[in-house]
Structure formats: structure tokens, C-alpha cells
Amino acid sequence: SQQGEEDPQALSIQEGENATMNCSYKTSINNLQWYRQNSGRGLVHLILIRSNEREKHSGRLRVTLDTSKKSSSLLITASRAADTASYFCATDGGSTLGRLYFGRGTQLTVWP
């Protein structure tokens, strides 16, 4: 079963607006990652946040992590049409074996 769950399932916004996606998970973690997927093919890694970190930035991306609530959020600022994709959070489930647990994803559509 998948441990992460993204919310909302779908998000539709205009270019220039900010997009916020949330992720909840069930177990302890060592880290949490966000990936992007275009057209149902390969995933692209966006950002990794470790369990002892609360916030991380990368370009227009801002990720927060609240381990007490077992939740994370991904904020994309000043969105562009090219940001249209599915976004997944993935956790390691507290294991050091390396496998990732993905949610069902948030489908983001950015209209020009």
C-alpha cells in the first residue's frame, strides 16, 4: 500500500499564481522527497528534505516538513505553464534500504 497521500488530487491555476500541494504519510521517516512527472513517464527529482529539517528552498520551490503531524507541503511560486505535471511525495518509511513509498500524486494544471 502507498504510504504517502497528496492533497488535492487535482489543482488548476493561472500562470503567475502560487501552487500549494500537501502530503501526509503514516510512518516515521528519515527523509521525504518530491518528484515531478510529465505525461506519465519518468519522474524528475525536485527536492529532498531530511527529518531534522523544517523548511527547504530550491529556486521557486519551497518545501516544509512537520514530522509531528506527518505532513509536508510543496509550494511553487509564480507558476508557469511548464509546471503543468503530476507531483508526488515519496518517503523512505523509516527504512535505510532505499525503497520509496509514493502517494497518488497531485495533478497540477497551469493555464497561460
Next chain:
Amino acid sequence: GAGVSQTPSNKVTEKGKYVELRCDPISGHTALYWYRQSLGQGPEFLIYFQGTGAADDSGLPNDRFFAVRPEGSVSTLKIQRTERGDSAVYLCASSPGPRGETQYFGPGTRLLVL
């Protein structure tokens, strides 16, 4: 440098046939993962190799699925007696090591079992 490559890009087969899916990881990456993604779902873990050995194969759904990585580089996922329910995108990923690191994904193989 080259990323993770997977062949074929698409595979159409008939129910009951045998298929092999190939993954070529990033050079030097010791960890290799296979995932399966059904429509509208996130990737689901199948198997993880550290070097040549399968360190975790707990995600393989049944004994029709098998994977090898004989020289610690290229991996092949093998599916026997395919069923329509096996239709999905099969994703391969690699990482430099096993511990909580970024995984680099290939473009996937879209398998359709008729």
C-alpha cells in the same frame, strides 16, 4: 552524462507470453530499483538491488516476476505468463548508494498485455 535508460519504450504482448524489460542505470550507481505504475497511481516498489544482489524483493507481486542484475550494472525485469493486470508503466531508478538518497528515474517501459 547519460541518465537512466530503459528499453523498450513500449511493449505490446499477448496474455500468457513472456517479456523482458531492460534497465541501464547511471554509470557508477550501485543501487537500482524497479517500480510499477498503474494509471492514476503513484509508483509502487517492486525490487531493489545493491550491486548484484537483490537486497529487497518484497514488492514483487508473485513468482511470475523476477529480476536480475548479474554484473551489478544493467538489470532485466522478467515477467512470465503475462496477465492483462500486468499492464502498467515499469520504471527503473538508480542512486549512488542505498541510504536515503535521490533516485534518478528512467523514462519507463509501457507494457500492454492484450
